Amino acid sequence: xxxxxxxxxxxxxxxxxxxxxxxxxxxxxxxxxxxxxxxxxxxxxxxxxxxxxxxxxxxxxxxxxxxxxxxxxxxxxxxxxxxxxxxxxxxxxxxxxxxxxxxxxxxxxxxxxxxxxxxxxxxxxxxxxxxxxxxxxxxxxxxxxxxxxxxxxxxxxxxxxxxxxxxxxx
Numbered sequence: 001x002x003x004x005x006x007x008x009x010x011x012x013x014x015x016x017x018x019x020x021x022x023x024x025x026x027x028x029x030x031x032x033x034x035x036x037x038x039x040x041x042x043x044x045x046x047x048x049x050x051x052x053x054x055x056x057x058x059x060x061x062x063x064x065x066x067x068x069x070x071x072x073x074x075x076x077x078x079x080x081x082x083x084x085x086x087x088x089x090x091x092x093x094x095x096x097x098x099x100x101x102x103x104x105x106x107x108x109x110x111x112x113x114x115x116x117x118x119x120x121x122x123x124x125x126x127x128x129x130x131x132x133x134x135x136x137x138x139x140x141x142x143x144x145x146x147x148x149x150x151x152x153x154x155x156x157x158x159x160x161x162x163x164x165x166x167x168x169x170x
Contacts, residue, residue, distance in 0.1 A: 046058075068149065124152040144157045145157075
């Protein structure tokens, strides 16, 4: 496979991670190639199982939702804005319960830099790791089965553990 073709196909996959559907005509204009070239790319990517062809375009493969790590790289400005606004509403000395997700890691990072003397209960490794950088933050991590795509503990044991706690913010 040529380097240009490989780069184009990787860019198509990155674009598809940011939007649910792509149109052949739009992709051809974006990449400066013919619609036939894009069709061949989409056919090849479909054979590899990384996307599904539709009439006039493509969608993500049914089982190819981006992982939390991949999502973390998307919409970073928006996630940072959400984190800033969320932390602005928080108060020190409180108990927080934070779930998994790309945006929650951004919130946790801002919490670690701006808040002191809080307790955070989480089932997400990324959240716990970021918060642990601040020694004034007490972090409680739920047990359970690790789900790599979400970067979090899951299952009945996790739910049972979390149900024992009450938080000021969830």
